[in-house]
Amino acid sequence: MAKPRLHRVAVLVLEGAKPLDVGIPAQVFTTRQSMPYEVRVCGAAPGPVSGGDGLSYHVADGLEAFDWAETIFIPGYRHPDREDPPAAVVDALRAAHERGARLAAISTGAFALAATGLLDGRRATTHWHYTRALAARHPLVEVDENVLFVDEGSLLTSAGAASGIDLCLHLVRRDHGVALSNHVARRLVAAPYRSGGQAQYVPRSVPEPLGDVFAATREWALRHLAQPLTIGDLARHATVSPRTFSRRFVEDTGYTPMQWVLRARVDLARELLERSELGIEQVATAVGLGTGANLRLHFQRILGTSPSEYRHTFRRSSDG
Template identity: 55%
Template sequence: MSVHRVAVLALAGMAPLDLAIPLQIFAPRAETPYEISVCGPDSPVLTDSGFAMAVTSGLETLDTANTLIVPGFAPGALPRPFPQAVLDALVTAHDRGRRVVSICTGAFVLAEAGLLDGLHATTHWQYIDELEREHPAVHVDRDVLYVDEGDILTSAGVCCGIDLCLHLVRRDLGATVANQIARGIVAAPHREGGQTQYVPAPVANAGDTALADTRAWALERLGEPLTVAQLSRRAGMSERSFMRRFAEETGTTPLQWLMSARMGLARELLEATDHSVDVVARDSGLGSAANLRLHFRRTLNTTPTAYRRAFSRRVPSGRT
């Protein structure tokens, strides 16, 4: 496979977890073409956790990378001003067709470079107001996990960086490979970027009934008709309580979650089997081939046949 180079930009005050996310997801694997490196203007770099980290290459690495990722900074650690050499290097790389990505408050670096002007973008919910105030030319999306603007992508806080990086793998290599990586790192199931980033009660309180088992049960039965009434009975709740608790745990509704899961299964079936479009539609719970085509057109702007043709042998190289 053609090599796809990923460069992670290490800046003073960065959050180590934000750096670790792309290093883990884009680590070299037999089924992927990724090569990843850490670059920056200085070495060593002092993280916001108080320890220093060696950087293996300089900003020149941005010229040879296909994807550039800017990690975020912990609360209170946003450095000002950002190095002008870094901002110039990001602009130059983007002008040359590189894909540029930020995790969490790394969006401030892209905004300072002017790369987000006129685009939709997001960041950690605690810094939404600050991003909007400091960069009025940016269309700030407040309640999303990540925003995909083609060759510029931004994510909300910390764990949303996992969602965004897996989304990139899904774009590059398809759902099967992305799901393999997700399972390998024990990540949550695929979450669409449009879900809300701030979930009021993401973890069940002691004695409460979490819905993880109900969701796992549903994932084993995506090809069957599933209703909110069935799911709520499985969870042992009233429909109203189930709907409220489901939104608290996932940031979306049961029906939206089911649709996302069924689309994910349909993509895997198209990539990994030679089943007809009718069979894929049936087995994924999307009903008819016409309905499957409708949802592929709406969500992916393509057809099931074109998707299968693209991801049966497509690998990322250069701009995606």
Template identity: 50%
Template structure:
């Protein structure tokens, strides 16, 4: 049987741990052949959220598994435990497929398994992962990344997306779809985690853009240019671009586009305004332009996003009785 080993330590997140146990535990009724031999591996009793867990095996079992899964890890401000990092590295060197769920990516990065590779983690931690491990190409927008022998998922529920992807790889789409129905989740979700990121606010503080950024957000329906922003800030375009890079980490036009997309998300969630109206309100001009930028940035079309996140039912349209 294909052994799936869950690598656990103190501070492991119980949501991702439980999710992996549910997916790789009992086989669906439609599976006639071999399934998975699930093993929980750690050094003695570990804390998983509010729960205490007694592993089945020590971490020395990891190199003997075909797949090693590192669930989310809570204390991302600290370096992962050395024994866990070494065991995960040894498992990969022995030929195991190594998978991280949510912030488990920090363990894989510490083991050097993500060097030179594209990876992801929970959107709230992507900047920290990129800063701490500059050899890793962190993609903050996707639900998961498959590098063959090393795979990473975004935060929380995205762990389910990656686990179902593994089932598809190992057992085919039919079995993955059956398992998804049993778990009452979609077998595949469109888009990436960008659609779940909370709307950013202008960074507070005493910096040269402290007055400009809130002003620009109130002018999103206008065709703002870099020169317009520089004039409002009373500085040259060159100085403006330099301050934008320092304060926001991006260019003035890219920052403006991000604000327009976020405002469009808000309007899609809270109003029944047409896509044309939202395009004009957010300064996109036309529905075609909005759809192009929205799909490229968020990963799904505006209409799909609205169906997923709208916070109130659409207003009923009057029936035509003629």
């Protein structure tokens, strides 16, 4: 069987680039046996690039990497509200998008993407500290300060560095399904998924040290999806009241507990459809959705497709 062609990813390093923002897409889409991606790190020109936080970079490629790339990441950089990136970078990003490349900005990389004009009239986000500056500098962009990432098809933006992981996992899932996305999340020791609509910054007067408890409860729920699960069951596992559990769960994940359980069940169904020969009714039972009709209903509502078509699509893509 012919090996599937690797999706080509370029990571753009601008002056003042933030180390985590550069490292996240470079590591998520790393060229390795288990990943159908190939990565190049580039700059406005080959050679040294001054970074932020006391680090510098040496990139092998310049903007010619855009001609090669199918997805281009624009990591965040220091002082994005003071001036736009070099005109050559802005023009190259615009030309790459016109050729069909997907552009994804992490954190303040949204300023460079907005400088192309491609975000005009579209939703976008950036780190919460810079949302007002982005709206002021690019008033035609619909800046949403209350989300982790925004998917506008071929143009994507995310908030701070950690939400860059969420955006990358979202793209892996979009490209190759939930099984590979979960594999990457396990490799990174990251949450398999968080809602893109989750608030990126929730101020609290008194921090509540329940993060580990709630993470353990989510892990427990993932192991018991085939069983009936209620808010009461989850709250008892977390040893808090259902009211406290529901409130904190929304803050931690962006979903109500039962919305999260439903999406977890659909995601497990996706993985079974990708990797097993189980029939639709068997999959529905295995993930706690009861019947094939129920599975089809939730698949259509959440994914806009049927379980059978989903299986066909990802079997076809995995066959290359």
